[in-house]
Amino acid sequence: MVTSDAPQYLFDPNKTVAYCERCGKDTVHHLSIRLTSTADGNEVAPGNAKFAKRPVRRTVCSACETEILHDR
Ligand SMILES: [Zn+2]
Numbered sequence: 001m002v003t004s005d006a007p008q009y010l011f012d013p014n015k016t017v018a019y020c021e022r023c024g025k026d027t028v029h030h031l032s033i034r035l036t037s038t039a040d041g042n043e044v045a046p047g048n049a050k051f052a053k054r055p056v057r058r059t060v061c062s063a064c065e066t067e068i069l070h071d072r
Pocket residue numbers: 020021022023024027061062063064065066
């Protein structure tokens with residue numbers, strides 16, 4: 001996958017190339033981590049509510065700015 005003439009952004013840990021459905025092609029996505037809280041209390045006991053937040057990878061297409069959350 002990695003070629004010797006790969007663009008520099010491939011080595012930026014905060015950017016990744018992924019397929020964007022809106023663009024219909026592979027584009028550069030800005031990568032970040034976001035903490036989300038589980039909306040429904042079924043998964044978490046009341047006393048553990050503060051542990052309900054979990055990190056998910058969030059990518060934003062640099063071309064059309066579509067945000068995608070990668071849950072697990
Ligand atoms: Zn896009």
